[in-house]
Amino acid sequence: MIDPVSAFQQTGTEYVVELVAQVEQDASYAGQYVTIVVVTLIVIVLLLSALWLGWRNRKLRQKHVEVPASIPEGLLDQEPLVLDEGMYVATVQGRDWLDRIAVHQLGIRTDAQMEVHSQGVAILRNGASNLFVRADQITDVRLESGINGKFVEKEGLIVFSWMLGHQEVSTGFRTKTAAGKRPLYTALSGLIPEAGPATQHAATAKPNTTPTDDSGRE
Incomplete structure (x- = not known):
């Protein structure tokens, strides 16, 4: 048992x-x-x-890169030629789309508003210092598909080159809507001496790499 x-x-x-x-x-x-x-x-x-x-x-x-000019007093009280909201992408050295400038907060990507005045272009940035470029500093304006890690559809970015001291740099701006791109581009092009709407510049000065992303806006 x-x-x-x-x-x-x-x-x-x-x-x-x-x-x-x-x-x-x-x-x-x-x-x-x-x-x-x-x-x-x-x-x-x-x-x-x-x-x-x-x-x-x-x-x-990049200690040698000069500090950009401040927005002139009273400029923002004036009616701009055109303005639109969007994204400040980056500023790069020369026309090397991969050589981003880090000093003076120029490398910080932010939401922004671009205003084009007869005196120049003002970019008002959220969370970073504003940027002003005099009209006589602008050397070229064109439409590109990308700059410094931000790649979009063909001609989806406004890129304008300008002289920062003795050095040429290039700044990219992405409008919030596709409809806002052309008025800004035309107004910026009109600031360049002896240049009307600079459509001829869009075919020149291509970036080092031109991948595209048709997935839409970020």
Whole structure:
């Protein structure tokens, strides 16, 4: 005859053994998850550190870049030739679309409003310093598909080149709507001496890379 007490003791022992094994297995899984999380965090920290160091070194290399002019007093009280809202994309050195200028907050992408006046163009930026370019500083205006990591449909960006001190730079602006692009482009082109609407410039001075993204506006 089976002893009930012995059977209960044996069953209880097996249960305890199984429970301990389950706990050990769960602890092993938990340890693996913790390891994965820690490694992921370390990788993220290293990537952010590398980005920060790269940005800092870029700013150190660009100490020679002059500070842009401030918006003239009273200019914003005047009626602009044309204005529109959109995105300030970046300012790059020369016409190298990948060589973004980091100093003077020129490399910060922000929502902005562009106003074209007879004296020049003012870009009013959210969360960054405003930018003013005198009419006599502007050397070229064209429509491009991308500049410094911002690639859109063909001729989706207004890019104008201008002289910052003795150095030519180029600034990209993305209008919020497609309808706002042409009036700004025409007004900017009209600021260039001896140039009317500069449609001929759109076919010249192509960027280093011209990938397109037809997925729509960001």
